[in-house]
Amino acid sequence: MRTPMTAVEIAEGLEKLKGWKADDDRSLTRELKFADHNEAIGFVVRVAMAAEVLDHHPDLRIVYNRVELVLSTHDAGGVTAKDFDLAQRINGLLRP
Amino acid sequence: MRTPMTAVEIAEGLEKLKGWKADDDRSLTRELKFADHNEAIGFVVRVAMAAEVLDHHPDLRIVYNRVELVLSTHDAGGVTAKDFDLAQRINGLLRP
Amino acid sequence: MRTPMTAVEIAEGLEKLKGWKADDDRSLTRELKFADHNEAIGFVVRVAMAAEVLDHHPDLRIVYNRVELVLSTHDAGGVTAKDFDLAQRINGLLRP
Amino acid sequence: MRTPMTAVEIAEGLEKLKGWKADDDRSLTRELKFADHNEAIGFVVRVAMAAEVLDHHPDLRIVYNRVELVLSTHDAGGVTAKDFDLAQRINGLLRP
Numbered sequence: 001m002r003t004p005m006t007a008v009e010i011a012e013g014l015e016k017l018k019g020w021k022a023d024d025d026r027s028l029t030r031e032l033k034f035a036d037h038n039e040a041i042g043f044v045v046r047v048a049m050a051a052e053v054l055d056h057h058p059d060l061r062i063v064y065n066r067v068e069l070v071l072s073t074h075d076a077g078g079v080t081a082k083d084f085d086l087a088q089r090i091n092g093l094l095r096p
Numbered sequence: 097m098r099t100p101m102t103a104v105e106i107a108e109g110l111e112k113l114k115g116w117k118a119d120d121d122r123s124l125t126r127e128l129k130f131a132d133h134n135e136a137i138g139f140v141v142r143v144a145m146a147a148e149v150l151d152h153h154p155d156l157r158i159v160y161n162r163v164e165l166v167l168s169t170h171d172a173g174g175v176t177a178k179d180f181d182l183a184q185r186i187n188g189l190l191r192p
Numbered sequence: 193m194r195t196p197m198t199a200v201e202i203a204e205g206l207e208k209l210k211g212w213k214a215d216d217d218r219s220l221t222r223e224l225k226f227a228d229h230n231e232a233i234g235f236v237v238r239v240a241m242a243a244e245v246l247d248h249h250p251d252l253r254i255v256y257n258r259v260e261l262v263l264s265t266h267d268a269g270g271v272t273a274k275d276f277d278l279a280q281r282i283n284g285l286l287r288p
Numbered sequence: 289m290r291t292p293m294t295a296v297e298i299a300e301g302l303e304k305l306k307g308w309k310a311d312d313d314r315s316l317t318r319e320l321k322f323a324d325h326n327e328a329i330g331f332v333v334r335v336a337m338a339a340e341v342l343d344h345h346p347d348l349r350i351v352y353n354r355v356e357l358v359l360s361t362h363d364a365g366g367v368t369a370k371d372f373d374l375a376q377r378i379n380g381l382l383r384p
Contacts, residue, residue, distance in 0.1 A: 042238040142330040252350040
């Protein structure tokens with residue numbers, strides 16, 4: 001079993017990760033708002049494709065044009081480098 | 097503003113709607129489990145397409161291979177015929 | 193059966209429709225290039241959602257990061273206002 | 289540069305690969321017909337997710353409820369084991 005990152009390590013990582021939070025120090029979260037459901041679903045599909053490549057999957061919540069993402073590494077019981085990697089890739093999908 | 101369905105009306109509707117519940121009498125919910133994330137996302141895209149046609153959108157939660165659907169009619173403050181219509185169409189997507 | 197638009201009518205319509213062509217006067221075509229397959233598929237899903245709403249569907253060809261769209265109205269044997277409507281909506285999906 | 293498979297090798301591979309053809313000995317092709325556009329797009333998204341994992345992508349053509357898949361390994365100038373691998377995975381998506 002892997003060791004999860006400490007609160008200090010997570011805080012350091014978040015300095016370079018635009019838009020994400022770690023309120024509970026056990027997961028990374030980001031909430032995004034799109035123009036409409038169409039754009040939100042297009043984004044979710046792109047996240048799913050990126051997640052499959054890493055074999056690491058965010059929890060997703062979709063409410064019309066809003067998408068909530070929650071990242072954690074279940075077999076470590078907290079946040080690991082895998083979550084930061086996926087979060088960075090998800091941010092990369094948002095570049096215009 | 098539309099009038100939401102009563103608990104009795106919802107219970108009657110659910111008799112013909114396989115797999116859905118209405119624990120709080122304010123929304124219809126169904127939870128589905130798929131083989132993997134790939135199959136879950138394929139289903140979510142199909143739900144999104146059906147929802148766009150009706151211009152009525154479920155709240156969706158995706159956790160790896162599980163998808164939770166919550167249907168309610170916000171401007172009625174509860175469940176209406178629109179929710180039953182979308183729920184039936186979603187069930188139709190599950191037919192083999 | 194509907195009457196298809198004439199070559200002159202199509203040419204006039206194309207003046208206001210960025211990026212589309214009608215080489216054969218029987219269909220509207222646009223080819224788009226994205227950063228990668230991920231972005232191309234996200235776009236295709238959004239096109240499919242828009243198409244379902246209109247119940248009018250483009251032919252789609254996807255080659256890695258390129259997407260070719262072909263629009264025509266089969267029961268008119270050519271281009272109609274429905275094709276221009278869908279083409280405008282597809283262009284709307286591309287706005288940053 | 290990799291060596292493409294010979295016509296004999298391809299023919300042997302196809303014996304275990306339901307639904308695929310290799311008319312030109314340079315690509316594997318399969319055409320699928322779904323109930324409607326909704327089901328076709330759900331399938332295309334699933335193919336795209338599987339393809340990203342392998343970093344090997346089919347050419348896709350979608351005409352309403354029909355999906356044409358063309359697999360070849362461009363840097364080998366023909367068919368390789370990668371194409372058979374992806375074709376098997378795509379077949380796996382079709383299991384009920």
